[in-house]
Amino acid sequence: MLQAHPVQAFSDNYIWLLEAGAERAFVVDPGDAGPVLLALAARGLTLAGILVTHHHPDHVGGIAQLLSRCGPVPVYGPRGSPASGITQPLDDGDRITVFGFAADVLAVPGHTLDHIAYFFAAPGAAAPLLFCGDTLFAGGCGRIFEGDPRMMHASLARLAALPATTSVYCAHEYTLSNLRFARAVEPQNEQLLRRQLDAEALRERGEPTVPSTIALELATNPFLRCGHTTVRAVAAQRAGMELAGEPEVFGLVRSWKDDFR
Ligand code: ZN
Ligand code: FE
Numbered sequence: 001m002l003q004a005h006p007v008q009a010f011s012d013n014y015i016w017l018l019e020a021g022a023e024r025a026f027v028v029d030p031g032d033a034g035p036v037l038l039a040l041a042a043r044g045l046t047l048a049g050i051l052v053t054h055h056h057p058d059h060v061g062g063i064a065q066l067l068s069r070c071g072p073v074p075v076y077g078p079r080g081s082p083a084s085g086i087t088q089p090l091d092d093g094d095r096i097t098v099f100g101f102a103a104d105v106l107a108v109p110g111h112t113l114d115h116i117a118y119f120f121a122a123p124g125a126a127a128p129l130l131f132c133g134d135t136l137f138a139g140g141c142g143r144i145f146e147g148d149p150r151m152m153h154a155s156l157a158r159l160a161a162l163p164a165t166t167s168v169y170c171a172h173e174y175t176l177s178n179l180r181f182a183r184a185v186e187p188q189n190e191q192l193l194r195r196q197l198d199a200e201a202l203r204e205r206g207e208p209t210v211p212s213t214i215a216l217e218l219a220t221n222p223f224l225r226c227g228h229t230t231v232r233a234v235a236a237q238r239a240g241m242e243l244a245g246e247p248e249v250f251g252l253v254r255s256w257k258d259d260f261r
Pocket of ligand 2: 056058134171172
């Protein structure tokens with residue numbers, strides 16, 4: 001069974017450490033080598049490979065040091081990425097194997113143009129696993145730095161269509177601020193209120209709010225709910241006009257969040 005353990009880095013990054021019961025581990029988006037080396041040592045694991053979702057320094061900044069400390073291991077990442085050090089370039093639809101478990105590669109551009117996600121449909125665990133970097137967050141989504149709202153909306157729609165039971169491993173602990181914004185969009189959503197209370201309790205105990213599930217995101221994440229009447233209505237109200245379709249609603253909600261404090 002493939003298991004994912006969080007390694008905390010910087011102020012709010014999660015580097016995911018994957019292991020399957022042997023003494024080897026993959027890491028996802030090692031922005032910093034230090035905490036990864038400590039986590040490997042603490043668990044008695046050696047590094048077997050690296051998965052990269054996109055080129056931002058807080059996701060790739062530790063690769064060079066990990067390779068120099070742990071020896072050469074395969075570094076999977078998007079083909080054509082500005083990130084250096086990728087040895088196994090990947091395209092949409094590719095399939096890789098991690099400790100015998102297959103992962104499908106999904107191109108999810110928008111946050112960056114090179115962004116990909118890794119989906120393990122049958123990781124030997126109860127539920128599928130998704131590693132989605134800075135595309136889908138718990139209760140939110142990444143900022144659009146390189147793409148446009150239509151592109152980001154289409155990428156999120158691909159992730160939203162994955163099995164509802166999928167465990168969603170994003171790369172940042174942004175959940176509380178995401179849920180505060182979500183509550184501004186949908187103040188009447190009771191499941192969202194419950195989620196906010198749950199997340200606050202977890203953070204008070206110092207525990208991660210990640211992973212979430214696709215089912216929970218569909219029920220509470222405003223960026224996956226742009227087709228719902230409530231979200232459409234509040235977006236149209238803010239825009240001062242009817243919005244043509246879901247991508248337009250998404251664009252409005254995304255720029256609202258950009259300015260939300
Ligand atoms: Zn990023
Ligand atoms: Fe990031």
